[in-house]
Amino acid sequence: MAIYSIYILSKSGGLIYQYDHTSIKVEVEKTFSYPLDIQLTEKNKRIVVAYGQKDGINIGHILLAVNGSQLNGTSLGDGQEVTAFLANESNYPVNLKFGRPKLSTNDKMFLASGFYSFYLIARQLSPVLASSGIEFLEADTFKLHGFQTLTGIQFLIVTEPNQMNVEHLLRRVYELYADFALKNPFYSLEMPIRCEKFESNLRLVLEQQEESSVNTA
């Protein structure tokens, strides 16, 4: 049982809060000999696997480290470009560490506005009358539960596929928002939530939820 993350969207679809509760590290290390049998490409100042997945290294993973030293963008610790380094046969065998890219703040804002837009389209495409937007979305690796308040705020919770009782949790998060954001004189409506007590109480509630669902499982 795990709760991965929480997103809160303002009425206009802006991301006003995001919290990663449980994160899973997907990292694979492997020693390669020359020539490299996977295709790498440079994308957004990162080295990304473009083609040739193997041994848990998948398309979309990024190169994290070469011979145990962390990459700095697309260059090695000593400033040498990775692409040039890997093209040189004399540097082999080489140990490469790949992993799933972590979401940046920008990625998260993009995801939030993406959800907001297909939340609306789902309603436009409804084959029945008076449908809401998306309240729940399922993939093979996670579930997303959404809750839109009457005032238009959206709460999203991303969990493991078998996490129970998420509806209840959504309401609890709404209460925490009403308490620790809205009763805080230093919080302005529609603005990003930066309230220590909101976050610490949220963490507590999520931990309790995970524990209780383990007990009833």
Added chain:
Amino acid sequence: MSSLKLKTTILDRSISKGKNEVSLNGFALLFSEIVQYCQNRVSTVPELQAKLSEFGQQVGIRMLDLLIVREKNGKREIKLLQILIFIKSTVWKSLFGKEADKLEHANDDDHTYYLIEKESLVNKFISVPKDKGNLNCAAFSAGIIEGILNTSNFPAKVTAHWHKGTTYMIKFDESVILRDKQLEGR
């Protein structure tokens, strides 16, 4: 001509038993609005705390009148330690539903006392942003203490600090300490 109407004045009503309750959530929103109001009228953290303290003093002065009539049969405290205990227990219990956690006398200064509470009710929902330094909105509660002490003829300065939760530092006037020593002597 509303002034000609017969008004029930406050004197026609019996004094309340102090048993009525309202929601903490409602109070918290009112308090938050007061903090915002003060903040819009000052520019520094010390000024903001002073403003909040003024609000608290108003509350303290009126609460004292109510409690003296209701709890103490109209008798006022005259000894320093007694009034501090009265604040720690009776006042705190009536206003915040529980006694304050601790009362301490400063080791190095006989003018100074500390009243300590782990979690101040007024701070329950408040996270102070980093740019506000060590602002403590319990300056309001410090004002309540100050209002009560000053009206009871124990002139003092009371400030709120982030220490063991919230610590109220109560610094009495020289005159108060002297008078109290004389009372002890009798």
Added chain:
Amino acid sequence: MARPGVRATDAKKINSELFTLTYGALVSQLLKDYENAEDVNRQLDRMGYNIGVRIIEDFLARTSTARCTDMRDTAEKIQSAFKMYLGVNPTVTSWSSASDEFSLLFDQNPMTEFVELPESCLSLKYCNLFCGIIRGACEMVQLEVTSWFVQDSLKGDPTTELRVKFVKKLEDAMPAGED
């Protein structure tokens, strides 16, 4: 999602005197800060509005309430909010024939427990905060209303009467994906 019959979850209460005296301190501070009672009334309404737009989330989060379908529904919700936050139970009455306007009668009001208006403040609407709260809270659920005091026991009226009038539904402000 909404589980019917869910009660307000956090019923933490405090002594009403703390509330009453704090509100009293606010009004007297405003009387000091502003020239005349009219400005104080306006400021109270503005502060009430700010509270209203926040308190509505608290109310919705704790009551799992559904969207109002008419003014009678709204009146009932406002009445229950007074009960929830102030522990008072105003009477809903004096409906207009179009059912778009009603009154709330308060026979008790913790806000005014220790209050006596001096002669110099007769135009002060001591509880004008309420009007702002109702306006702000309704606006957040896309309902424009106005509200004002018709009678005030602090001014010698037999009761305190707050009038609430429906203006319009704020269609443009409906949340994404709702009609």
Added chain:
Amino acid sequence: MTIHNLYMFDRHGVLMYYGEWNRKRQSGMTIEEEAKLMYGMLYSIRNFVNKMSPVDVREGFQCYRTSKYVLNYFETPSGVKFVMNTDLHSQGVRELLQQINSQIYIEYCVKNPAYRSGETIQCELFKTKLDELVKQSPIFKG
């Protein structure tokens, strides 16, 4: 339980087939516009799911639910996408979509020499068999 409608897209996003059984509301668009919007949404949902997922996805997006209907999604390894909207109570829709793929689409289109991929499915046998399968399904009958 009810089945509302079915969209089939090829791997380039061309609408291969659209069928409806119990659709209660029209979108007010032409079917071409509607299919475009649907495909665009699916495309962004798939991207969304790939990014949001804490681990690498295998099948990825499965379904979403609104207050009134469920959109079920199934994609074959060759990139054919099946989208079926049902009511909230329908179970086993993905299995039905897999059946539609293996028993109807593969049998009557892929194996039909007259059918050219990338074209709208015109084959009458496909339509009849699909309609039969859908109407026999417990999801439809329930």
